[in-house]
Amino acid sequence: MKKILLIILTVFIANCTSYGQKKKKVQRTYKIEKTNAEWKKALTPKQYYVLREAGTERPFSSPLNKNYKKGTYVCAACETPLYKSENKFDSGTGWPSFDQGITKNLELDVDYKIGYARTELKCNTCGGHLGHAFNDGPRETTGQRHCINGVALKFIPKG
Template sequence: MKKIISFLILAVIVSCSSKAQTSSKDKKTYKVVKTDAEWKKQLTDKQYYVLREAGTERAFTSPLNKNYKYGTYVCAACKTALYKSEHKFDSGTGWPSFDRAIKGNVELDVDYKIGYARTELKCNTCGGHLGHSFDDGPEETTGKRHCINGIALEFIPEK
């Protein structure tokens, strides 16, 4: 009986220390890696809060929400091109919304921050938090809504 109990305790200890509990942040190495101090020096306090701490800006506060000019939206941290203006739409949510990203430049991850799984969107170059993806976008295109914090983006107008 003691052997069975010892085996069960050992099994529990081994299973609790497995890599299955490692977060996806620990697994992925991004092309652009900086220390927190370097990010804090480069970004504004609000940008750091959103991009590095997965925060959310207040709805209807970003000037990019109502930007309808032609161009490209890039990551405010590393300048990777993320979204084209032709894929932007007014979702009425108060955040810039897109029905798709530039292929390969936005990573999808799982976020449990509010108690249930959501699809988090991150820059595939630096890992900066951009926002979340929802399935309530335009049906005539992809049906997706990439709800993006405007502070995480910079707009480069088309020349």
Template sequence: MKNIFSFVIILFLISYSCNAQNSSIKNKIYKIEKTDAEWKKQLTPLEYNVLREAGTERAFSSELNQNKRKGIYTCKACETPLYKSEHKYNSGSGWPSFDRAIKENVELDVDYKIGYARTELKCNTCGSHLGHSFDDGPQETTGKRHCINGVALKFIPYKVTK
């Protein structure tokens, strides 16, 4: 009887620990928080699906995929600077790809939506889904590929000075 009681207590503690870790990730408070109705009013249906419901745009559908201009890529939902054009490269994947983010503006999370763990990339200001990170990026730089939905980004060109 004592062994069963100990076993039940251990299971309870493990379960409580796991739930506490999951709830801290899911219940993170972002600097910018809005209701679903407010996001739907601000974003197009495709933007809402990708940014707020972690959807994915069709490959090769974003005009930003082939963008070679110099500038900053910001979050479409809150305009937080996320990526610099000098870290963008053509991965051939069909989505804008970067080998690194602007430090501390993109957070990593774990996504199990397709049955196994993937590294999800989110805006650290509003929690919007951006895309995923993979370890098949340029080996001469970081080795990372941030595969980003173009619809999640707004491009702001650098100002030309004379």
């Protein structure tokens, strides 16, 4: 009897988990849309991996991580302005970090790729994956940390 009850409970839990995680994602359209072949032609392999496949670059691999010049960080795929240099800070994580972005140019989505919900940040113009948002940023400003893949950004110096 205990075995049957254990089997029924296991099947029930497995079904609840699989149905709960298979939510149908709404496909949205962006101002700039290209085929995968067009994106592969326009981007480097690392940029394609991060921006189009939601990959993550190795920590401490981006020269933008330690860039503290004045200017604007734009999407590497479509050059939409995303972050201002005055909002950048050294989080010690190995990725460029910002306490806020240019809100109208960022899309927030939910990502379950590692088993739990995270706030994914995307470019609102082309849908490119940028990184994730966390609530462990500087308390004296927003408390947010936008942890961004440097390869997803291009820096435009001020002036």
